[in-house]
Amino acid sequence: MFIYHDSQDIPFMFEAGQLHGIFGVSGAGKTTWMRKMAGLDAQTRGGRYQNLAAASAVAYLAQTPHLLPHRTIRAQSVWVSDAxxxxxxxxxxxxxxxxxxxxxxxxxxxxxxxxLLRVLATERRVLLLDEPLSQVEESLRHHIFRGLMQYLADNPQRLVIFSSHQWADLWLYAHSVSFVDLGQPLPPRPLPSAFSDPPNWRIARLLGYVASVSDGSGGYWLLHPDAVVLGPHPELGLVLSGQARAVSGPGDVVRQWQFHSDTPRVALAWSDQAARRPREPGPLVITIASPPHVTYPMEG
Amino acid sequence: MSRRLGIGLTGLVLAILLLPAGILIIEAHPATWSSIWAQPSMRQALWTTLGSGAIALSMVILVGTPTAWVLARLSPAKVQNTIGALLAVPLLLPPLVLGLVLAFFLGIQTPVGHWLAQMGISGTNSWFGLIVAEMYEALPYYLLTAWAAFSSISPAYEEELRVLGKSRWAVSRYVTWPMARPGLTAAAAMAWARITGAFGAPIVVAYHPTAMPVAIWIALEAYGLPTALALAAWLLLIGLPIPVWLNWRAQRVHLSR
Structure with missing residues (x-):
């Protein structure tokens, strides 16, 4: 277990041997936070690790890295690690x-x-990677994340923390996730349960939730397009009735379905696919499967 | 058409710029080269320039390089801009004016001159005075060029390796020095050209020991233009090849990346 205390002494607990994610919109403060964890920017008040000196145990990959122009890739990697x-x-x-x-x-x-090679090859105990693979194509990214997971499985005393603004990366590869909201990171929470319990509407929106429905007693249900099931299935979740409209793309082929419920008035849209294709535009009943129950409505 | 015009214009400007050096080399035939060498006072001037110049250049590099590095890493940018503007003052100060001020400042009547005299050093008309005058003429040029060289290296190069566990010293040797070398070389070349050509300040501060530029002026007064020109060819010989070679090398390093 790695414990990091931030400048307000709030503990962030990271399970060793696991891949952790930092998630937030661009500009939310992911980079500021990771630089602090790497012990950089001494002028801003940073935090500290329990039983760990950042200077000797933490390696950091910058979001826009600077490789040395006058050395080969091998030379500069060997210089910080070994052949x-x-x-x-x-x-x-x-x-x-x-x-x-x-x-x-x-x-x-x-x-x-x-x-990334230059940082990984140091094999320091904590690797902080700021958007490490944002420019790498999908299949290779998958291969590399798998490699990182294997490395951690082989080295259970190590820790890798990476940030991304693509939820799919965290969803697929991270054990836990820290949401960064308005410059403030929140302590990590395990996945997938963190997905079904977003802490506020901004992060809910980032996770793809598009609307909320009041439960009539101060709580709200969050609606996600991926949770839409056609037809009334009260045993699955929340049943809504309304109007469906087909949205065509070029060539007059239906690309998307838009749904407006009657009461309460909320809108949802999902891509046209066989499993969720209404028979025809017009009146439609849908079910939102297991909607998260939260204390705030969606805004913005 | 406009491309041809551009090339033609560039060629013309280059020809005009290279003309004086060309004339000097063509005019100076072997007889004049050796006649200068035969005169002890002229030989003396050559050695004075080379000797004082070598010391002045070493001092300029020794003092200027760390200063330029500190300036390049200063923040915020406002401080840098202010210092940059201040540095324009010594850069643009006419050398003759600089010489007058130095002659006054290093003279026996000021506390500094008095103190120097007590140490057994004459502030004016001495090697000390000559080297100080040459340094003053070269240092602003070296400092500004070296500063630009260091500024062009993003601190991120250093930071990203420091955070991977490399010491400040190791990073400056492996990262900063190789990246700054072409710029520092150009700065040193410029400083050498300024030092060997220093005239305005040395003629006031250090008429003796007589360095080449002052010797040329004396030759012009005493023997006329031909002798002065021959001596000038010698100055060109010691003043220019090193900067030209260093500049060429610096460019080659750049291209081989």
Whole structure:
């Protein structure tokens, strides 16, 4: 267990041997927070780790990394780690072929992976990665995240924390997630349960919730398009009746369905797909399967 | 058409700029080269320039490099801008004016000159005075060029390796120095050209020991233009090749990246 106390002495507990995510909109303060955790920006008040000196145990990957232009990828990685670990991680990151290139010859995605290589090869106890794979294509990203998970499984005393503004990355690979809201990070919570209990409407919106319905006694149900099931199924969740409208794209092919409920008045939209395709536009009854029950309505 | 015009214009400007050095080299035939070398006073001036110049350049690099680094890492930007504006004063001060001020300041009548005299050093008409005058003429140029060289290196290069566990010293050797080297080389080349050509300040502060530019002026007064030109060719020989070579090297380093 790694425990980090922030500047207000709030403890953030991270289970060792796991991959943790930091999630928030662009500009929410993810980078500021990660720099603090890396012990950077000494002028702003940072936090501290319990039983851990940041200077010797934490490695940090910047969101827009700077590889040295005058050294090869291999040279600069070996300089901060060693030849063996550089080779091993280069394989995991699919960089073996370009290891002896200078950075200016790399593509955007390769550059980002080369910067990640330099950090991973240090194999420090805590790896802080700020949007590490934002420019890497989907299949390779999957491969690399799998590699990180395997590394943690083999090294249960290590910790990897990464930030992303793409919920899918966290959903697929993170054990827990810290939401960063209005510059303030919230202590990590395990996934997938963190998804069904967003702490406020801004984060709920970020997670894809589009509307809320009052339960009549001060609480609210959150509606997510992915939870829509056609037809009345009161045993599954919340039943809504209203009007469905087909939205066509080029070629007059239906691309999307928009639904407006009668009471209460809320709107939902979902892509056209066989499982959730109404027979025709017009009156429709849908069910929102297991909607989260929260204390706030959706705004904004 | 406009492209041809552009090339033509560039060629013309380059020709005009290179003309004086060309004339000097063409005019100076072997006889004049050796006639200068035969005169002890002229040989002396050559050694004076080389000797004082080497010391002045070392001092400029020694003092200027760390100062430029500190300036480049200063924040906020407002402080940098203010210092940059202040540095324009020594840069733009006419060398003759600088020489007058130095002659007064290092003279025996001021506390500094008095103190120097007590240490057995003459502030004016001495090697000390000459080197100080040369340094004053070169340091602003070195400082501004080196400052620009360091500023062009984002602190992120250093920070990202410091946070991976490298010491400040290791990072400055592995990152900062190689990246700054081309710029520092250009700065040193410019300083050397300023030092060997320093005339305005040395003629007031250090008529003796006589360095090349002052010797040329004396030769012009005493023997006329041909002798002065021959001596000028010698100054060109010691003053220019090093900067030209250093500049060429610096560019090559840049391109080989």
């Amino acid at each position: 063996l670990r550089t080779e091993r991680w280069a394989q995991a990151l699919d960089l073996t072929d370009v290891l002896d290139y200078f950075p200016h010859r790399l593509s955007g995605g390769q550059y980002q992976r080369a910067a």
